[in-house]
Amino acid sequence: MPDCRVLWVAFLVCHAASLVTSAPSGNDIASQTSHASLKKEVNQLEASYKKCEKSLMEANNMLEQVTNEVQVDGTNKAQVDGTNEVQADWALEEELEQMGVSNPYATSAGSCVDDDLAGRLLSAISDVQRTVNGLRSGTSYHARNLAEHKHARQYRTKYRSEAGLAVDGNVHPDYHQGSCSYTNAGPDVWWYVDLEESYAIGEVKVYNNDRYPEMINPFNIMVGNSSDVGEMSQCGGNFGADYEDTLTWVIDCGGTPGRYVMVLLPGPNRSLMMCEVRVYEYTGPD
Structure with a gap:
């Protein structure tokens, strides 16, 4: 699930960047202002994603290190209550907390990649798309041309x-x-x-x-x-x-x-x- 979310966020950012590349800047002041605003929006998205990506990479590296270090006696735990996988997860979380690293697989509001972040990025991408469409058409009607290249x-x-x-x-x-x-x-x-x-x-x-x-x-x-x-x-x-x-x-x-x-x-x-x-x-x- 975390990997899917990272890929989804990456897709959103790349899509926004491609919109900026393809959007015409124009020569008039209003068009240049809109284009500059568009670039600023995408730069902010890229900065947020890179910061999040870096945190995820560090957390995942730390998790791999901890996984190699923590020894779990699965046989004994299985004999007691069959919860060896749960116990292993608890042990990993305790080790991470002691080392000052948050669990990268957590999905709470404070986690790096969560539904709220993806939602905010998607909303921003939508705003970017509308801006690009406005620049392309030269009008205030922001929408995709449904007819282009259709039969x-x-x-x-x-x-x-x-x-x-x-x-x-x-x-x-x-x-x-x-x-x-x-x-x-x-x-x-x-x-x-x-x-x-x-x-x-x-x-x-x-x-x-x-x-x-x-x-x-x-x-x-x-x-x-x-x-x-x-x-x-x-x-x-x-x-x-x-x-x-x-x-x-x-x-x-x-x-x-x-x-x-x-x-x-x-x-x-x-x-x-x-x-x-x-x-x-x-x-x-x-």
Whole structure:
């Protein structure tokens, strides 16, 4: 059990350090401040873990030394009450106490690696993750993009501009960069992503193209546990009328449950070209 806890703590610290490495620092003051705060948080975690790791190593070394020195007559104790293992543990603890070393296998509040420490580290890692997500997205909505690199499908594909290009992580609006999906024209053209399991959907971000931005107007966001549009719920109303002013829309789905998130172009003779769709899980009211 102690070894498992040490490995768990080590994993948490390493994960936090990897987040810092991958988080963009940016050039603006706010981003630099957040990045510095993130580094400070991970440094504190590493310091706490190293101190704990050192204490555990010293205690384990001492325990091995004591184990070699303490002689337990297991045969006699077994003849008395069969508690030779318990007696051996007591003897070890007494020797440790006399030598001023706490038992590394203790799990009380004062022990080095306990559930409380792991809980605090996990909470800190969660804060770090939210900070990293905020830096990556450049927004105040801290969450993981559920759609990235997930399987996507669309109405008939045009020019090999597959549906998956809208979940490849690249939001560049230039169609000629090769990172935008594109469909042939048709009625009620659709695109959807399979999140692989059902989530309470919070926000959906749609990134338009700058070549034919007017084509997306109007569009709907649909969410459900079936890819059949007739069984999905609509988030809000029509979007896209302001395509001349923005290339990005953020649609609030308010926790609508669903595994599939769809961009739907209602009406005849529609064609969909968009460069990215991001989906974020609902985390409750701010």
